[in-house]
Amino acid sequence: MIALEKRPQPSQAWSLLTPLVAVVITMIAGGLLFSALGKNPIEAIRTIFYDPLFGEFAFYYRPQLLVKGGPLILIAIGLSLGFRAGIWNIGAEGQYIVGAICGAGVGLAFYPTESAFIFPLMVMAGALGGWAWSMIPALLKVKFGTNEILVSLMLVYVAEQLLASMSLGLLKNPQGFGFPGSRNLQDYASAHNAEIIAGTGMHWGIVAAFIAVIMAYVLLNKHILGFNIRLTGEAPRAARFGGVNPTRLVVFCMGVSGALAGLAGLFEVSGPSGQISIDFNVGYGFTAIIVAFLGRLHPVGILLAGLLMALTYIGGEIAQGTLSLPAAAIQVFQGMLLFFLLVLDLLTNYRIRFGKKGIA
């Protein structure tokens, strides 16, 4: 008989070990999946985890790691603050889109003026756009008690429609021969979020992500506001007794996560993507939820998890190309990672006892 027994004290060791063990188990289960699909499992796992870093074309893939990891980390850091406090912003994808639209819109409004002030203005507009979009579910929640999960999620689809309308209408490139999509910001020096050091993939969005990691770490560990966020997630009643104002906390956490998602959108549209188009968003906002949990809602964990998730994306694309693995198999593989992580999470607070009977 197997029984679960609650630990008196959460296990520090397991809380650090579970992500590693989850990755290993995912490799094993993923290998089985790939071999069931008729592929060589060792080769598939090597293609996903090893080739992007050390393979023949690693010089191309390594910068991609930062380009893909940056927005994931930036968004996940914002989400993790709310998740810690039990505030569930599921709509980062929408805030990401609106941030991109607002930031790009400000940049395009100045076209073709060149000025050093344009890019900082775009950054502010991007953050503001994401913040404003997240304030809709936040205010509805604190004023009318609506569920922020549903409202923020549904606003993603509204944002997608807005994106399509912008690409076809207001922001459409007047010199684009009628194709949907805005001017390419990469061709507009004042608005271009270029690589800081060429060939590294390092752009201002990655810098912002690293700064967000450090700020979140300081906030959660050194500041009373971070303590209140953790307290609210652990024991909401104790938090009210401790003087935490739940309304303000909802507005703060939703606002920060929205602003960071908006920033991620702005850095993406002005950098790697270059233009507002109908298919601008590729799901960073949703994947960031996985990243936040994979990183155990801890800033440093999120940094590592964001890079790992980027690795599986890039490795997955290579595997699709070279081994002709179906895209769905890669998604299942990524899903397994979250699944095993959440299952193993149990071991932090519980221990498993074998062959002990007595308690009916």
Place this chain on the structure above:
Amino acid sequence: MTETLLSINSLTKAYPGVVANDSVSFDIKEGEVHALLGENGAGKSTLVKMIYGLVKPDSGEMLWHGQPFAPAEPRAARATGVAMVFQHFSLFDALNVAENVALGMEDPPKMGDLAARIKSVSEAYGLPLDPFRTVGDLSAGERQRVEIIRCLLQDPKLLIMDEPTSVLTPQEVDILFETLRKLRAEGTSILYISHKLEEIRALCDQATILRLGKNVGSCVPAETSARQMAEMMVGDSLQTPTRTAQDGGEVILQVSSLSAASANPFGTRLKDISFSVKSGEILGLGGVAGNGQDELLAALSGELKTSSDVVQIRGTGVGHLGPNERRAIGTLAAPEERLGHAAAPNMSLVENALLTGAIRQSLTDRGFVNWKGATEFAEEIIEKFDVRTPGSDRAARALSGGNLQKFVIGREVLQNPDVLIVNQPTWGVDAAAAAAIRQSLLDLAANGAAIVVISQDLDELMEISDRFGALNEGRLSDVRPAAGLTIDEIGLMMGGAHGMEVAQVNQGDTAQEVPA
């Protein structure tokens, strides 16, 4: 009447790190009310769980009428004739009484038949109860009746009752005792768990006393003084608090016409509560749990805001201030629920010290936490209040209930408040620690603080209060000097006018109420 019903022979049960029961032996005779006495953590609950089949003993045996008795699960124990009323009720608020009773039965009869049986049993044993009332609307005493009747319908030979009177008014206790005596006269044995010594002296024929898992003696309660029994339980002499009489100073806390709705849908609305507390005074507020205690504490701590002048501290309205703003002017509180309200279960003692200590201990600087200061504050609490824990980095949930209670009270007392409101300060705390907590409250009052103690333990309130009032359905009785109050007067103050009278046993024509 002298035949042994259940004989317990050297039962032992060990959990990791603690021996809950160590070779415990005693006999329960037929038609006997047998008391099981002991402090919290003495092993009473483990022992009755073994009898009821919830826990299997590591060694030792039980004999039922001389036959080996080893119930593998509660169902087997019930089939033999053991029934148990738990301290915490397992009832569904949204269902009515009969539906709740039916849920606990193996093979429930038709609802109409069951309701009739509930009616007849409740009248036969003097426990008035309408089978069609919704449980969410019942008082704690009435809920307990549902649990008792659920047991009586099984026609038990042995009824186990775990601290049954902790939620009852004195009048309800009298009704319960009448019922138990009636059961005894019919030959049913009762195993009665309590640490209220006067009750045991009034009711029980035999008492077995447990300390640290061992049987440390037995006695006939009627022939033993409460003090002797207490000393057997605790193992050393009790420290009785010394009340230094105070000539009331200036009024510090003034509450005028406080009315407020509860934040909780099953909570109690506060209705027109007014009282004042002077410097150096302890006001004791009694009353059965769920009559507005939580809400009153919330209104005084700042969790529940009111208009400004309803709550005044030294003449200044503070009703609109939140908990931290009230802490800043010296008004502190310790809620009843330790895990989740007074303390965050998964956070360390240092973090829990910061929870309420941040303001008065100046543990933050421009928002940045001074963790060194918080650790020192936590360690000061641990040392001065004798909190037994391996270190201040432990999670609050790792502490035993009594130790965490000492921490929670210590955290507020050491912040040197002007006004302190505590709810159930010694709930679940052993006698020695309870005495220490009460002494710390008395010391605080002696230094000029105004203190409000909300408690269900009347002995405690009588011991430390200068004045006494009682909450009933969100209303406060007259507040009267505690000295000289009789138990009958206290019972009347605690009111509870509904369902209090003993049901007329032969009154068959009670009108059926249509369920709302």
